[in-house]
Amino acid sequence: MVLRNNTLKIVNSSRADEGNYVCRAENQLGSAEMTAILWVKEAMRVVLSPSRVEVTVGESVVLSCKATHDTSLDVAFQWFFNQKPIDFQQEGSHFEYIQTVRAKQTSTVDLMIRSIFLKHAGKYGCRAQTSADTVFAEAELLVRGPPGPPGVVIVEEITDMTATLSWTRGLDNHSPISTYNLQARSPFSLGWQTVKTGNR
Incomplete structure (x- = not known):
């Protein structure tokens, strides 16, 4: 189909559409033409692959x-991390680009993350x-590791023998947090001491 701006649009192209296309312009003073080759x-x-992988720190x-x-075309590859191109010189200690392996109709490159x-x-x-x-194409990498620190800690109530604390959960880094240990110190203790807790 010919569009309004005199562009020729070929829909669902196939090998049968290959060849020379000539566009000719004419007016009362003559004509001019241009040839385009379509492959x-x-x-x-x-x-x-893999499209989703979990690893440990x-x-x-x-x-x-x-x-x-x-088979007639060469392929160039580029790797990205969170939509930004990977700088292999700057990140060389962790990222390695493994050269292309080319077969008849396929080309493959690997990214090693160390x-x-x-x-x-x-x-x-x-x-x-x-x-x-x-x-x-995109893949997701999940990294399991030690938990991050708890969030905001709030002291809600203090008595002579007890204190009530609350905190928001920190990141579990894909490995569920099993326990929290609380430590306290006073002018009479030698450094930090683990304290007895009761959960509410």
């Missing part, structure tokens, strides 16, 4: 990005790009 390529598909993991594409910290949890993306199309 139709297989649509690229990208799989990032200190472990390592490999994410694999596999692109299935037209000695994982809690801060490495998030969304990892792989963008594969050819001269014909760009495809993005």
Whole structure:
């Protein structure tokens, strides 16, 4: 179909649409034409695996990005962490880009994440790009680790022998918090001492 701005739109293109397209402009003084060549390529598909993975602080993991594409096209890959490109020079101690493995119709690159910290949890993306199309795939990395500190602590009531405290839960970092230990000290104690608690 020809659009209002004299653009030719080809819907559901196939190999049969390949060839030379000529656009000719004419007026009372003559004509001019331009030729465009159209090649139709297989649509690229990208799989990032595993798509969701859980690891513990200190472990390592490999994410694999596999692109299935037209054999006549070269593929360029780029890795992202939470939508930002990964800087492999700056983050080299934790992130390693493992070179492309190319078969007949597939190209694969791996991202190795070493000695994982809690801060490495998030969304990892792989963008594969050819001269014909760009495809993005994303995976989620969950990191289990020690809990974060409790939130705001409030002293609600103090007597000669007791104190009532409340606090908001801190982050459990994907490993449920099983207990809280309370410590106290006074001018008469040697440092911090674990105190007996009663839950309400």
